[in-house]
Amino acid sequence: MKQLSIFLENKSGTLLNILNALKAADIQIIASTVADTQDFGIYRVICSQPEKACLVLKEQGITVTLTDVFTIELEDKPGEAARVMAIFAEAGINISYMYSFLVSGKGILVFRTSDTEKTAAIIKAKGLHEFA
Amino acid sequence: MDVKSPYLHPEYETLSREEISKLQTERLRETMQQCMKVPFYAEKFKEAGVTPDDIKSPDDVRRLPFTTKQDLRDTYPFGLAAVPLSQCVRLHSSSGTTGNPTVILHTQRDLDEWANQVARNLWMVGLRPDDVFQNSSGYGMFTGGLGFQYGAERLGMLTVPAAAGNSLRQIKFMKDFGTTAVHAVPSYLTRLYEVMQEQGVDPRKDTKLRVFAIGAEPHSEEQRQRIEKMFGVKAYNSFGMSEMCGPGVGFECQEQNGLHFWEDYYIVEIVDPETLEPVPDGEIGELVLTSLRREAMPLIRYRTRDLTRVLGRTCPCGRNHVRLDRMKGRSDDMMVLRGVNIFPIQIEKILMQFPELASNYLITLTTDNDNDNMTVEVEIADMFTDDYKRLQELTKSVTRALKDEILLTPIVKLVPKGSLPVSEGKAVRVVDKRKVYQ
Structure with missing residues (x-):
């Protein structure tokens, strides 16, 4: 899954600029998260048409890139995230960042790890479902 | 006597x-x-x-x-x-x-x-x-x-x-x-x-x-x-x-x-x-x-x-x-900060050594609690990483390299490309807000 990673300056109005640019291009945000930081931050966005979104933002002079992230579907019930994370923890994989959202009755975990190849292999081996 | x-x-x-x-x-x-x-x-x-x-x-x-x-x-x-x-x-x-x-x-x-x-x-x-x-x-x-x-x-x-x-x-x-x-x-x-x-x-x-x-x-x-x-x-x-x-x-x-x-x-x-x-x-x-x-x-x-x-x-x-x-x-453009003479070109020379950084930068001198400080804002060239830690490490490396050059520790801030004022003609690289020059 492609995620937008946007460099954010800690200044009022920067987030709104980005949202307005996406709105103008008719792009829908599915999930997003912004880390609380002192001087700068990274705004991470899962949206419709990420490639187009990235181009649109670049045209607006916004510092952005597309990042490959893992998205795993979960049952909509307690303990699901813990079950999945336990698998990676056992394999010695560190999670760089993670966030989650609910869509059409499914829980979605979005994350990046310290070892992309190994993570992909585990997802395959354990039969985890990737959100598309 | x-x-x-x-x-x-x-x-x-x-x-x-x-x-x-x-x-x-x-x-x-x-x-x-x-x-x-x-x-x-x-x-x-x-x-x-x-x-x-x-x-x-x-x-x-x-x-x-x-x-x-x-x-x-x-x-x-x-x-x-x-x-x-x-x-x-x-x-x-x-x-x-x-x-x-x-x-x-x-x-x-x-x-x-x-x-x-x-x-x-x-x-x-x-x-x-x-x-x-x-x-x-x-x-x-x-x-x-x-x-x-x-x-x-x-x-x-x-x-x-x-x-x-x-x-x-x-x-x-x-x-x-x-x-x-x-x-x-x-x-x-x-x-x-x-x-x-x-x-x-x-x-x-x-x-x-x-x-x-x-x-x-x-x-x-x-x-x-x-x-x-x-x-x-x-x-x-x-x-x-x-x-x-x-x-x-x-x-x-x-x-x-x-x-x-x-x-x-x-x-x-x-x-x-x-x-x-x-x-x-x-x-x-x-x-x-x-x-x-x-x-x-x-x-x-x-x-x-x-x-x-x-x-x-x-x-x-x-x-x-x-x-x-x-x-x-x-x-001229020499700055005197805590008794040390610094030229903007020294800062520029160091910033240019980092491929992750763009060429636009701004030096701001301020007096905070009677101490003179230097803040260096520099644009990042592009979003080269999605990893917050790497951005922090870049900030630290730039700070260290600048300290080695000017012998003072500046506050380094990464800013998005295009966010610093682009001046026509001679670029404004230094803003001196210290009380002494007010």
């Missing part, structure tokens, strides 16, 4: 304006003679068609060429020496600039005269041989160390070469040795006061401090008064530059109304930095100094790049040596 006299050198300090002119005329002729031993000056005088005999008044100095810092760099290391190196006893080199450093040579007579100037200043603000002088200034190549050391010794004070830093030890010395006078950069004194407070030391009760000599970095009248109030100590502004010897060139008297520049040692001009024509008294221009007593490396019309103005040529203290305002800024 008459300890009751307000003057250490009454024969020079109390000269009338006419007497000063006469002395300067003689000494300018001598200095020209000395300069003619240097091919650089011999040629320039020839081009200008001026010989020492043509000098009829100090104003005739205007017929002579200017000397710039670039001339010092171009003739590095010994191209401006007017005596054989065997007659030189000391060498000082300038602090962090770009390209060649500059070298200043001294004969024994130069050092003697330098010490005399500093001693005169310290005497002027009421220090006498029974005072204890602690020099909390950097030593080594920085002339504020040895310059004040020799001057304070020349006056006859017990002199403590405490050097900069180690606040706890500084405070212990002050208490144990009965220090009455300190030389330091102003920002260090405010830092020292903080440490005193942490340690429960009351400078009024626990020390005998009564005089501070402050200089080597720009500071406002407000900062001076704050320092005076904190410690209950009189603080006097000192001006020096290694090209002219070091500290001792100008100093405030007890009137605290401008710095007396010693006209038996220098011809002082204030010129428009663009036209290089003299500006009227009271108007701000660039300070230009001609040394009159330097033997190893006399300099003619040296462009200091410091901006100031003439406040007056008489003073209730009885000294008619020109009074100049505290320095108001620079006519």
